[in-house]
Amino acid sequence: MELLARLSTTPGVPGREDRVRDLILKEIEGLFDEVSVDPMGSVIAVRKATASGGADTDNASPTRVMLAAHMDQIGFLVRHVGSDGFLRVHNVGGFDPRNLFARLVNVATEGGDLPGVLNPGGKPVHLANAEERKKVPEITDLLVDLGLPAEQVQAQVKIGDMVTLTQPFTLVGNTAVGQCLDNRVACWLVIESLRKIVAEGATHACEIHAVFTVQEEVGLRGAITSAHTVRPDIGIGIDTTLCVDTPGSPEDQRCTQQGGGAALTVMDGASIGDPRLLADFERVAAAGGIKTQRSILRAGGTDTAGIQRAGGGTRAFTLSVPTRYIHSVTEMVHLDDLHACRDLLAAYLGDVK
Ligand SMILES: [Zn+2]
Known part of the structure; x- marks a missing residue:
């Protein structure tokens, strides 16, 4: 294994x-x-x-x-590097967007890998109204937050860099999960x-x-x-x-x-x-x-x-x-x-x- x-x-x-x-x-x-x-x-x-x-x-x-x-x-390529330092992604392969909340991601740049967080933009649950809570975000709504100053993100990340979800491989009962x-x-x-x-x-x-x-x-x-x-x-x-x-x-x-x-x-x-x-x-x-x-x-x-x-x-x-x-x-x-x-x-x- x-x-x-x-x-x-x-x-x-x-x-x-x-x-x-x-x-x-x-x-x-x-x-x-x-x-x-x-x-x-x-x-x-x-x-x-x-x-x-x-x-x-x-x-x-x-x-x-x-x-x-x-x-x-299946994964993503960076589609846009924002002036605010947030990344937008384009999917390569078919995702179910219902699985794409609050995920850790890896952004593979020429200068090395950066960890990030994938989340839809907009209000947290405490502030969202009943209608907003029901909405499943589109992939175009997703943002990658690298926790870095915008200038640093813009200097390191390029359009086309690979973005993947981060997940360990685990044995669960008689199965392999990952x-x-x-x-x-x-x-x-x-x-x-x-x-x-x-x-x-x-x-x-x-x-x-x-x-x-x-x-x-x-x-x-x-x-x-x-x-x-x-x-x-x-x-x-x-x-x-x-x-x-x-x-x-x-x-x-x-x-x-x-x-x-x-x-x-x-x-x-x-x-x-x-x-x-x-x-x-x-x-x-x-x-x-x-x-x-x-x-x-x-x-x-x-x-x-x-x-x-x-x-x-x-x-x-x-x-x-x-x-x-x-x-x-x-x-x-x-x-x-x-x-x-x-x-x-x-x-x-x-x-x-
Ligand atoms: Zn396959």
């Missing part, structure tokens, strides 16, 4: 993934045969086949499996499934192209471009998915259940998973005694959609981690589901012919 904790607390919003990328590049040393960073900033790490694919496979060109885990998290588990759990899963393969001396007939993508939260941008480079035969997007199983949520809208196993996304708002790949994942899971659950996400998409539509089209599927309170800073993932996803991904890669 130490790696997941570091991934969860390293800031990286769309287009500002540098710190997360540096962390991943260090962690994957020795796991791959070739590692490169593409022009947009996605990491493409290739591990060559270590076994023959069998009689019907041309060993000179093994099946290319692309794994996509996005590195970026921010941007969407999608650092997937970065963790790719690294840990590869480590498992190496540690167990397991072989794989496919060529693994592990891609840590950029800018997913603003439209799957890194997945689309990196899939054009990789030209995979099979694309597997790995991401979190909704787990709406808390009191007050109708059973038919659960999407997934926490602790119910690795989620196999039949379809979401942007892609329909290849049914043969769904069958492969279920067969591999059954053989390994790994718990899975099927799910359909009505709205929203993942990198899978970007890979599926790249070039002449790719067979693609999504492996998902059930996550409660998604897109808040207390995203919650059950450790059993996380381990089920890791074991399933490792077993699947060993199974591809």
